Amino acid sequence: MLDxxxxxxxxxxxxxxxxxxxxxxxxPPFTNSAMDGYAVRAADTMGASELAPVRLxxxxxxxxxxxxxxxxRPATALxxxxxxxxxxxxxxxxxxxxxxxxxxxxxxxxxxTAGLSVRRAGTDIRRGDVIATAGRVVTPGLxxxxxxxxxxxxxxxxxxxxxxxxxxxxxxxxxxxxxxxxITNTNRYTLxxxxxxxxxxxxxxxVARDTRADLVERLRSAQNADLVVSTGGVSMGAxxxxxxxxxxxxxxxxxxxxxxxxxxxxxxxxxxxxxxxxPGNPVSALVGVELFVRPAVLKMQGRTDYERPRLSAITEDxxxxxxxxxxxxxxxxxxxxxxxxxxxxGDQGSHVLRSMAxxxxxxxxxxxxxxxxxxxxxxxxxxxxxx
Amino acid sequence: MLDxxxxxxxxxxxxxxxxxxxxxxxxPPFTNSAMDGYAVRAADTMGASELAPVRLxxxxxxxxxxxxxxxxRPATALxxxxxxxxxxxxxxxxxxxxxxxxxxxxxxxxxxTAGLSVRRAGTDIRRGDVIATAGRVVTPGLxxxxxxxxxxxxxxxxxxxxxxxxxxxxxxxxxxxxxxxxITNTNRYTLxxxxxxxxxxxxxxxVARDTRADLVERLRSAQNADLVVSTGGVSMGAxxxxxxxxxxxxxxxxxxxxxxxxxxxxxxxxxxxxxxxxPGNPVSALVGVELFVRPAVLKMQGRTDYERPRLSAITEDxxxxxxxxxxxxxxxxxxxxxxxxxxxxGDQGSHVLRSMAxxxxxxxxxxxxxxxxxxxxxxxxxxxxxx
Numbered sequence: 094m095l096d097x098x099x100x101x102x103x104x105x106x107x108x109x110x111x112x113x114x115x116x117x118x119x120x121p122p123f124t125n126s127a128m129d130g131y132a133v134r135a136a137d138t139m140g141a142s143e144l145a146p147v148r149l150x151x152x153x154x155x156x157x158x159x160x161x162x163x164x165x166r167p168a169t170a171l172x173x174x175x176x177x178x179x180x181x182x183x184x185x186x187x188x189x190x191x192x193x194x195x196x197x198x199x200x201x202x203x204x205x206t207a208g209l210s211v212r213r214a215g216t217d218i219r220r221g222d223v224i225a226t227a228g229r230v231v232t233p234g235l236x237x238x239x240x241x242x243x244x245x246x247x248x249x250x251x252x253x254x255x256x257x258x259x260x261x262x263x264x265x266x267x268x269x270x271x272x273x274x275x276i277t278n279t280n281r282y283t284l285x286x287x288x289x290x291x292x293x294x295x296x297x298x299x300v301a302r303d304t305r306a307d308l309v310e311r312l313r314s315a316q317n318a319d320l321v322v323s324t325g326g327v328s329m330g331a332x333x334x335x336x337x338x339x340x341x342x343x344x345x346x347x348x349x350x351x352x353x354x355x356x357x358x359x360x361x362x363x364x365x366x367x368x369x370x371x372p373g374n375p376v377s378a379l380v381g382v383e384l385f386v387r388p389a390v391l392k393m394q395g396r397t398d399y400e401r402p403r404l405s406a407i408t409e410d411x412x413x414x415x416x417x418x419x420x421x422x423x424x425x426x427x428x429x430x431x432x433x434x435x436x437x438x439g440d441q442g443s444h445v446l447r448s449m450a451x452x453x454x455x456x457x458x459x460x461x462x463x464x465x466x467x468x469x470x471x472x473x474x475x476x477x478x479x480x
Numbered sequence: 481m482l483d484x485x486x487x488x489x490x491x492x493x494x495x496x497x498x499x500x501x502x503x504x505x506x507x508p509p510f511t512n513s514a515m516d517g518y519a520v521r522a523a524d525t526m527g528a529s530e531l532a533p534v535r536l537x538x539x540x541x542x543x544x545x546x547x548x549x550x551x552x553r554p555a556t557a558l559x560x561x562x563x564x565x566x567x568x569x570x571x572x573x574x575x576x577x578x579x580x581x582x583x584x585x586x587x588x589x590x591x592x593t594a595g596l597s598v599r600r601a602g603t604d605i606r607r608g609d610v611i612a613t614a615g616r617v618v619t620p621g622l623x624x625x626x627x628x629x630x631x632x633x634x635x636x637x638x639x640x641x642x643x644x645x646x647x648x649x650x651x652x653x654x655x656x657x658x659x660x661x662x663i664t665n666t667n668r669y670t671l672x673x674x675x676x677x678x679x680x681x682x683x684x685x686x687v688a689r690d691t692r693a694d695l696v697e698r699l700r701s702a703q704n705a706d707l708v709v710s711t712g713g714v715s716m717g718a719x720x721x722x723x724x725x726x727x728x729x730x731x732x733x734x735x736x737x738x739x740x741x742x743x744x745x746x747x748x749x750x751x752x753x754x755x756x757x758x759p760g761n762p763v764s765a766l767v768g769v770e771l772f773v774r775p776a777v778l779k780m781q782g783r784t785d786y787e788r789p790r791l792s793a794i795t796e797d798x799x800x801x802x803x804x805x806x807x808x809x810x811x812x813x814x815x816x817x818x819x820x821x822x823x824x825x826g827d828q829g830s831h832v833l834r835s836m837a838x839x840x841x842x843x844x845x846x847x848x849x850x851x852x853x854x855x856x857x858x859x860x861x862x863x864x865x866x867x
Contacts, residue, residue, distance in 0.1 A: 157661065157690075233671070236666075267489055268630060273510070279625075283620045331541075382620075440604070
């Protein structure tokens with residue numbers, strides 16, 4: 094988990110609290126009316142009804158934000174607005190719908206009991222109450238509660254700075270013309286967006302060409318980052334320079350994971366910072382973000398919900414798996430009554446980014462399972478709401 | 481739905497496409513290797529195995545981003561990296577794990593069939609293919625697909641500009657000292673955050689004091705907005721100036737909705753712009769955002785998924801409802817096996833913002849229902865993921 098920093102309430106939405114927030118006051122700060130109406134002594138309204146209204150003298154009114162002009166004595170009332178201070182002497186509010194006012198007199202057409210439509214000071218929050226614990230995700234509602242206890246800033250866990258490095262001589266930016274053998278560097282765009290989605294501050298150091306010197310130069314900025322995410326250069330080939338560099342520095346934690354897509358994934362460190370070396374295939378890279386980078390970035394921010402919930406669904410396609418791997422198919426799930434049905438997004442090749450773009454979930458086939466027939470239950474990881 | 485605008489791909493995440501995107505090219509743009517290994521003629525590997533390897537002359541190598549140095553003739557191979565251009569003559573790739581190279585010769589220890597580990601040009605996307613239709617929400621994966629067809633910007637629906645006006649003499653900003661009868665203006669903070677969450681550009685015109693002149697002055701900026709959202713001033717009271725103003729201008733579409741919390745809600749227009757007048761109670765205001773403002777803001781951006789999916793849950797609390805109203809209780813839902821259980825977040829008074837801050841869902845009790853017993857099924861609207 095990273096250090097805390099002080100954040101203004103109006104930009105704290107979605108951040109993670111780094112402090113326990115206690116109230117320095119009662120909320121509401123004073124006893125007030127829950128309705129527009131008349132502040133009365135409940136006893137004065139006994140027996141009042143549509144047919145037998147009670148008449149009370151109106152002594153004046155209390156608007157929100159102002160002090161009451163006087164107290165309520167027997168057989169009198171003060172006109173009162175929602176949220177205005179309850180005057181001394183009154184113990185209930187008759188709502189305006191149950192009254193009619195004429196010539197400084199109000200006709201009360203319904204009896205009220207003591208306490209009706211009155212919000213007592215401190216009934217929401219008491220001075221000293223803990224209103225939020227460290228680790229909570231800040232929501233619009235929580236921002237309001239924190240504002241209500243007098244705060245205008247709060248300590249939140251700092252957002253992780255993630256160095257993003259894409260590698261490969263063949264890569265060109267979006268919109269650049271492609272020469273022979275060249276392709277567009279989609280990872281630079283997809284990963285930037287996926288990192289934005291989880292609250293990272295992305296430090297994009299561009300594309301490392303396939304020389305160790307360029308790689309080393311660009312990775313120097315890792316000193317300014319909390320996490321390094323790279324794509325490409327982690328496979329078996331002679332030009333897999335990311336792996337070679339981290340191996341030569343004896344900084345590999347592990348390399349190769351028994352999953353598909355994304356098997357060549359490397360986890361290690363560079364310049365003393367953790368590094369997740371994703372494969373260069375665009376689907377492998379995005380699945381690697383989902384399974385490794387997203388949880389890491391969320392956890393660094395103090396989030397405890399860094400694992401997405403898994404749901405049970407019925408697969409409409411037959412799923413075949415080499416049993417030594419855990420496989421993540423890209424799926425489209427939809428609800429049908431109480432069930433969720435899921436189908437594949439076409440060609441599941443790890444270079445077919447379309448399969449990821451069209452997906453709203455990953456379908457998990459565990460290690461040891463070689464086949465799941467159509468109609469059987471599977472676990473899915475929703476990537477967004479499932480309609 | 482608002483007008484489109486051209487948006488750079490690296491900031492388009494979460495926006496809504498305003499155009500049909502077609503590919504100007506085949507993807508992949510050229511036939512390439514899916515593996516690090518050797519480009520060969522499949523026929524040359526016939527019968528190759530661990531015990532009876534086949535030897536081929538290595539003519540050179542093909543790195544990603546470069547053109548092949550030569551063609552592959554019978555009994556020869558080219559070393560090839562993942563993503564590199566398949567050379568003429570070769571029709572398959574033997575992965576590096578199934579080979580050993582020495583003295584310009586490669587020992588192939590597994591037979592391959594034609595097409596193995598080869599990605600043919602255009603197998604992901606064909607030139608002219610529609611890769612995304614107008615109305616799609618832009619995701620990291622979709623950004624990648626759009627980049628891969630040569631685009632660096634896309635037409636997206638403009639983000640709605642929402643004028644946010646809070647009203648009331650009693651309101652003070654967060655951190656300001658409170659005088660008698662004054663409260664903190666939590667709505668200004670909660671609504672700002674809730675509007676941010678749905679992609680609105682918030683134009684905060686501050687707090688209107690309880691005079692018509694101030695209200696009129698601040699609402700003049702509505703001309704620059706697509707939607708006006710106000711809080712307070714829509715109830716039955718004598719100082720409910722928002723309602724009075726819109727009524728006097730004969731611009732009320734409807735006032736009062738049979739729901740709790742949030743009954744006094746007003747919908748109309750001001751300066752020719754739609755206005756949603758939310759009640760001043762902080763819970764009523766946030767529930768009003770959820771039920772009325774959020775769908776409006778999403779729909780303006782071209783989103784078709786502006787209604788959140790409703791799920792079925794088992795209530796752990798008894799829910800009592802005046803049957804002439806539809807009621808939205810604030811709840812905490814959690815999964816237990818295949819079921820979702822939901823309980824109330826304490827005091828459900830419409831001023832108790834804590835009930836909203838602690839909630840991860842709304843519990844819907846429909847009109848006509850006066851009671852739901854503990855253990856019965858209810859519909860819930862998740863406000864975020866349910867763990």
